[in-house]
Amino acid sequence: xxxxxxxxxxxxxxxxxxxxxxxxxxxxxxxxxxxxxxxxxxxxxxxxxxxxxxxxxxxxxxxxxxxxxxxxxxxxxxxxxxxxxxxxxxxxxxxxxxxxxxxxxxxxxxxxxxxxxxxxxxxxxxxxxxxxxxxxxxxxxxxxxxxxxxxxxxxxxxxxxxxxxxxxxxxxxxxxxxxxxxxxxxxxxx
Amino acid sequence: xxxxxxxxxxxxxxxxxxxxxxxxxxxxxxxxxxxxxxxxxxxxxxxxxxxxxxxxxxxxxxxxxxxxxxxxxxxxxxxxxxxxxxxxxxxxxxxxxxxxxxxxxxxxxxxxxxxxxxxxxxxxxxxxxxxxxxxxxxxxxxxxxxxxxxxxxxxxxxxxxxxxxxxxxxxxxxxxxxxxxxxxxxxxxx
Amino acid sequence: xxxxxxxxxxxxxxxxxxxxxxxxxxxxxxxxxxxxxxxxxxxxxxxxxxxxxxxxxxxxxxxxxxxxxxxxxxxxxxxxxxxxxxxxxxxxxxxxxxxxxxxxxxxxxxxxxxxxxxxxxxxxxxxxxxxxxxxxxxxxxxxxxxxxxxxxxxxxxxxxxxxxxxxxxxxxxxxxxxxxxxxxxxxxxx
Amino acid sequence: xxxxxxxxxxxxxxxxxxxxxxxxxxxxxxxxxxxxxxxxxxxxxxxxxxxxxxxxxxxxxxxxxxxxxxxxxxxxxxxxxxxxxxxxxxxxxxxxxxxxxxxxxxxxxxxxxxxxxxxxxxxxxxxxxxxxxxxxxxxxxxxxxxxxxxxxxxxxxxxxxxxxxxxxxxxxxxxxxxxxxxxxxxxxxx
DNA sequence: GATGAATGAGCCTTCATTCAT
DNA sequence: GATGAATGAAGGCTCATTCAT
Numbered sequence: 001x002x003x004x005x006x007x008x009x010x011x012x013x014x015x016x017x018x019x020x021x022x023x024x025x026x027x028x029x030x031x032x033x034x035x036x037x038x039x040x041x042x043x044x045x046x047x048x049x050x051x052x053x054x055x056x057x058x059x060x061x062x063x064x065x066x067x068x069x070x071x072x073x074x075x076x077x078x079x080x081x082x083x084x085x086x087x088x089x090x091x092x093x094x095x096x097x098x099x100x101x102x103x104x105x106x107x108x109x110x111x112x113x114x115x116x117x118x119x120x121x122x123x124x125x126x127x128x129x130x131x132x133x134x135x136x137x138x139x140x141x142x143x144x145x146x147x148x149x150x151x152x153x154x155x156x157x158x159x160x161x162x163x164x165x166x167x168x169x170x171x172x173x174x175x176x177x178x179x180x181x182x183x184x185x186x187x188x189x190x
Numbered sequence: 191x192x193x194x195x196x197x198x199x200x201x202x203x204x205x206x207x208x209x210x211x212x213x214x215x216x217x218x219x220x221x222x223x224x225x226x227x228x229x230x231x232x233x234x235x236x237x238x239x240x241x242x243x244x245x246x247x248x249x250x251x252x253x254x255x256x257x258x259x260x261x262x263x264x265x266x267x268x269x270x271x272x273x274x275x276x277x278x279x280x281x282x283x284x285x286x287x288x289x290x291x292x293x294x295x296x297x298x299x300x301x302x303x304x305x306x307x308x309x310x311x312x313x314x315x316x317x318x319x320x321x322x323x324x325x326x327x328x329x330x331x332x333x334x335x336x337x338x339x340x341x342x343x344x345x346x347x348x349x350x351x352x353x354x355x356x357x358x359x360x361x362x363x364x365x366x367x368x369x370x371x372x373x374x375x376x377x378x379x380x
Numbered sequence: 381x382x383x384x385x386x387x388x389x390x391x392x393x394x395x396x397x398x399x400x401x402x403x404x405x406x407x408x409x410x411x412x413x414x415x416x417x418x419x420x421x422x423x424x425x426x427x428x429x430x431x432x433x434x435x436x437x438x439x440x441x442x443x444x445x446x447x448x449x450x451x452x453x454x455x456x457x458x459x460x461x462x463x464x465x466x467x468x469x470x471x472x473x474x475x476x477x478x479x480x481x482x483x484x485x486x487x488x489x490x491x492x493x494x495x496x497x498x499x500x501x502x503x504x505x506x507x508x509x510x511x512x513x514x515x516x517x518x519x520x521x522x523x524x525x526x527x528x529x530x531x532x533x534x535x536x537x538x539x540x541x542x543x544x545x546x547x548x549x550x551x552x553x554x555x556x557x558x559x560x561x562x563x564x565x566x567x568x569x570x
Numbered sequence: 571x572x573x574x575x576x577x578x579x580x581x582x583x584x585x586x587x588x589x590x591x592x593x594x595x596x597x598x599x600x601x602x603x604x605x606x607x608x609x610x611x612x613x614x615x616x617x618x619x620x621x622x623x624x625x626x627x628x629x630x631x632x633x634x635x636x637x638x639x640x641x642x643x644x645x646x647x648x649x650x651x652x653x654x655x656x657x658x659x660x661x662x663x664x665x666x667x668x669x670x671x672x673x674x675x676x677x678x679x680x681x682x683x684x685x686x687x688x689x690x691x692x693x694x695x696x697x698x699x700x701x702x703x704x705x706x707x708x709x710x711x712x713x714x715x716x717x718x719x720x721x722x723x724x725x726x727x728x729x730x731x732x733x734x735x736x737x738x739x740x741x742x743x744x745x746x747x748x749x750x751x752x753x754x755x756x757x758x759x760x
Numbered sequence: 761g762a763t764g765a766a767t768g769a770g771c772c773t774t775c776a777t778t779c780a781t
Numbered sequence: 782g783a784t785g786a787a788t789g790a791a792g793g794c795t796c797a798t799t800c801a802t
Contacts (some may be wrong), residue, residue: 001610001784002780008787024302026216030772040788041773058767110300114216114355145369148360152347153373160350165304170338179335183343185219187377195761218799232799238763240798285501381763382801388766406596406683411792420767422795431793473679478672490680492594494735516696525749532730537722540730545684559715563723567757575782600776610784612778621776 009047011037014059017104025107030054052165061109069094074128080136081185084154087129088181089111089153095162096172106163141187153187189190201227206248207294215301220244230241246306249298252291257315259284264318270326274344275278277319278371281345285352286362296353333380343377391417391425397484405487410434436496439488445506449474454508457491460516461565464534465507468474468561471535475542476552522568533567557562579617581607585739586628587674595681600624604692626686632671637695639664644698650706651755653723656697658751661725663709665732667741713760 008183015029015037034041046171070087078086095102104128108114116164123130136142157180161170170176194208194281205227209218220241224231238244260277285292296306313320323340326332332340347370360366395417399408410431414421428434450467458466475482488494503510513530516522522530537560541550550556587606589598600621604611618624640657648656667670678684693700703720706712712720727750731740740746 002786004786026301028373029770031770042788042790043773043786045773046786066196091261107300107302109356110297112217112297119358142371145371145373146360146366148351148357149347149366149370149373152357152370153377156347156350157339157342161338161348166299167338167342168309170336176336176339180339180342183333183335183339183377186379187343187373189376198762219795231765231797233762235798236761365788382765384765392688406681409791410792421793422769423765425794426765452678487682489676489736492677493599499738523749523753524755526738526740526746527732528748529727530751531751532737532750533723534758536730537719537726537757540722540726541718545719546679548689548720550716556716556719558717559713559762560722563713563715563719563757566759567723567727567753570758578783597775601774611776612785613783615777616782 004047008037008039008043012039012044012054013048013058013061015039016054017062020107021103024109026140027148033128033188052113052116055108055113059105059113059117060121062105062123065098065101066091066094066105066126067122071126074177080132080141081189082140083132083180084136085185088184089177090153091158092162092172092177095158101139103163103165106159106165113178140190145188150188154184157184191370198227198229198233202229202234202237202244203248205253206244206253207290207355208335210245211290215297215303242303242306245298245303249295249303249307250311252295253312254315255291256281256295257312261316261318264322269378270329270331274320274326275371275375278345278348278374279367281348282362282367283353285348286302292353293353296349296355330380332378335378340378344374347374348359384427388417388419388423392424392427392434393438393441395419396434397442397480397556400435400487401480401483405491405493432493432496435488435493439485439493439497440501442485443502445466445469445481445504446474446477446485447502451506451508454512460521460567461513464516465561465565466537466552468535468564469557470556471538472542474554483543485544486539486545500570520570523570525568530568537564574730578607578609582609582614582617582624583628584633586624587632590625590677591670591673595683603749605687611689618723619660622683622686625683627680629675629687630691632675635671636661636664636675637692641696641698650702650711653702654706654719655751655755658754659747660727661728662732662742665728667742671699673733673735674733676729679729710760712751712758715758717750719747720758724754 012033015033016028019033019036023032028045031055032042034044044054048057063157070090070109074083074087129151131144133147136175158177161167161176161180162172164170202223205223206218209223209226219235221231223244224234227234228368234244238247245263260280264273264277286307318343320337323337327334348367350360351366351370354360392413395410399413399416403412410424411421413434414424417424423433430439433439448471454463455465508529510527513522513527517524538557541547541556541560542552544550580709582603584596585603587602589606590675593602600614601611604614607614614624618627643652644657683746697723700717703712705715728747731737731746731750732742734740
């Protein structure tokens with residue numbers, strides 16, 4: 001018998017992301033995705049249970065990747081400040097290099113599809129960051145606030161700024177990014 | 191006649207917002223909205239050119255309302271800090287009182303429908319805020335950064351935190367909101 | 381507004397019956413029926429909740445019609461024997477005149493769709509027949525057997541014989557029909 | 571090798587019959603049957619040319635079996651009446667013991683699939699019965715009527731009564747079966 | 761202005777079948 | 782012989798929109 005074809009699966013994922021970015025979430029039908037991936041609609045149902053599964057799986061994959069990119073190389077010997085700023089730079093890097101994936105994830109997270117995701121699964125990928133923040137709080141370097149609050153000020157502005165749908169005029173220059181990160185630090189530092 | 195019209199139109203808007211919040215954007219069909227509003231599908235096309243127009247108009251209306259609520263009573267005699275903090279509190283108030291409208295707007299802004307909106311039209315509603323920020327910059331009270339950057343740190347964290355889809359665990363207590371606003375001020379103040 | 385079009389509805393029913401007889405039950409898709417009825421597939425869903433509803437409704441309509449044809453003019457003054465034989469002739473008449481309807485009903489009754497039918501609804505249409513049989517039993521003209529048993533011998537052979545799928549070689553001559561009915565009488569008479 | 575084959579083939583047949591009885595004819599897809607039989611869809615195409623062939627073969631096998639069960643031990647020394655009544659009892663026995671097979675066959679015979687069957691092939695299996703009837707006619711024990719007519723009265727009522735789809739309320743007690751057979755005899759005897 | 765009927769296009773999914781291993 | 786992957790076609794149904802009243 002034939003064996004599942006990784007090339008095919010990747011083509012499906014890429015087609016999904018690309019199409020969603022081009023024509024949006026609601027208009028991206030299974031058959032359009034299939035056509036884009038040069039695959040039969042039925043083939044998609046070999047790799048995914050249904051359309052929801054396809055989208056959710058793609059989102060989780062992206063999000064997990066992002067987590068790894070962000071926190072893959074936390075250096076415990078560095079000061080908290082430096083590590084967080086590095087991660088911010090890394091985040092910006094990742095987004096710039098994988099714009100397609102990022103846009104898809106943003107659109108997904110703000111859509112009702114997001115409700116289908118086991119949130120804990122994603123939070124797990126960000127565990128190291130939580131631990132670092134806790135350490136910063138304990139060391140009285142960072143304000144003693146819930147994680148969500150800290151993250152909302154630390155990284156979310158970047159997410160927001162870098163999204164052309166939300167900030168069409170923003171220029172993602174190095175200077176602006178540095179500025180954004182330094183403002184973020186001002187927000188959370190004690 | 192006129193009165194009747196407005197009742198029907200409001201019913202349509204309310205149905206749209208409610209349905210989108212319940213079953214999501216893509217699943218909210220015109221006929222479902224019509225049924226929810228106790229109106230014929232055809233009637234919707236009397237008030238709106240098409241489905242896009244219905245959704246876009248609803249979004250713009252909400253966004254304009256929000257702008258008015260936020261900046262309706264800027265008191266030029268108050269310090270910049272106080273005015274911005276007041277507006278933040280007002281923002282939070284508005285969201286709490288009109289959760290439905292807010293959720294709809296967020297989902298809309300992050301969807302491809304957003305691309306259909308003339309952004310300038312909405313920015314106009316926030317002109318007073320821009321002027322205030324510029325004044326703060328000129329007075330060397332606020333960091334000299336592009337408006338988007340300032341706003342991304344000033345109000346966007348609130349938007350983010352208050353959205354249960356993005357932050358399911360966040361408790362919107364007064365203490366947390368105050369904390370968030372004070373962090374926001376730390377971020378933008380010079 | 382437009383009003384529901386009886387012509388259209390009849391076209392749908394006729395198309396359903398004709399198609400099912402031609403290409404069979406399982407192959408008769410909604411869109412094929414629609415095409416045959418010169419109607420959009422969507423239109424069918426205005427008149428019927430779904431495919432099952434279309435088929436079940438059609439069956440019930442046919443069965444009810446048959447009941448009326450069979451027992452529409454029971455003459456209480458005639459002997460039981462004559463009434464039953466007349467009804468048999470009527471039954472044969474009806475089948476001959478409405479072969480299409482009959483074949484459809486037979487195929488339906490023996491398919492799993494049949495399970496969707498509220499049997500009581502159909503039995504109601506045959507109440508007069510049950511009463512007549514009971515009268516015959518009470519008068520010691522007919523064997524004292526459950527109704528199903530009597531009917532299985534009285535009319536079911538006709539149903540069976542007249543169905544070319546089950547009896548391709550049977551010639552439905554008057555002589556054969558008369559013979560069949562007289563055999564039926566021999567079976568049930570005391 | 572050979573043994574293995576037969577096990578697999580039987581699993582396929584059993585799965586087919588069971589599934590058709592459970593979810594009906596039209597919904598029984600090849601892949602569902604395969605899953606039920608713990609076999610790959612492709613495997614079915616090793617044993618059968620296509621889906622039609624699978625169903626038709628299964629039907630013919632059942633029908634042939636039934637013929638053998640019915641007429642396997644005709645005893646020429648017995649009176650015609652006794653032989654026919656015995657066969658009736660045998661028929662009822664067979665149906666009771668192999669309900670699944672019987673239901674499948676009934677559904678099949680009344681569906682368009684039935685048109686694919688070479689009828690002569692099946693009639694052959696019932697040759698002894700025809701000969702016995704002819705003998706009864708010649709001996710002036712049985713009415714001189716076409717075989718179909720005789721059979722329609724002799725055994726068809728049993729088929730009808732015993733099918734819960736057609737007679738949901740009928741109780742197949744020994745008394746009722748005996749009664750049915752005696753009525754059948756009354757119908758055909760001279 | 762307001763309506764429910766009507767529609768062709770398209771939705772998601774499964775089908776019967778074949779392919780490559 | 783046996784398998785699961787792969788597929789174009791078709792399945793039932795709903796969509797955004799227009800028509801006739």
